[in-house]
Amino acid sequence: MIIDTHVHIADTKFDADRKDVIQRAFNSKINKLIEISCEMCYWEKSLELIQQENIFASFGIHPIDVLKAVKNDYEKLEFLIQNKKCVAVGEIGLDYHYDNSKENVDAQKKSLEFQLNLAQKYNKPIIVHCRDAYDDIIDFLKKRSFVPQGVIHCFSGSLEHAKIFVDMGFYLGIDGPVTYKKSDILKEVLKNIAIDRLLVETDCPYLTPQKYRGTRNEPAYVVEVVKEIANIKKLDLQEVEKVTTQNALVLFKGIK
């Protein structure tokens, strides 16, 4: 069985057929989903979703959203994190892709600090979103006396970055891009990082694997990520399924 550790099923792109998408996942090899709810506008919908069996959530305020977030949102977040089906805090992190102005970077760091403290307070792992900011986030985390356990979502850095994160105790999240022809660096990373540090994710509706590229991504397609990891690491499919599922259960202790 496989756990898709990163889905955005509350997204409006699933409004027309959300039930079918979830059913297709559970009818295939996927037995649990983690709904990543990191945009304030989706929190309510995600809360509804986790009333279903085998769907868990992570709540957070995404770095892209921090300039929109007000004090009240952070109070609400703290409340959501205490939900018994909330198994992580995130996506949280740094994203310099669209805006690396000082104002935005300072706001992102302040928000990250606040949410790291929440994760620590409630003893939850973190889902780290990092784009064009690997060196900065490593510096930032290393300055803290305590860093919660977590996963570097959709890892896309260098092998050197990968080794640093693994040394810090993080898992690396692997998504659809691993199946793309141009992902040489990621393939090299996978050859050099032990399977017991990897988690599989779809990030659906985004990052559709090569086989279905051009269409909306969905949890059932996480199988393509598992296949590609098995291929790169020359392991049995069953072994990759077993170990990555075990990794998810170790990290996300709230999954029962």
Ligand code: NI
């Ligand atoms: Ni995501």
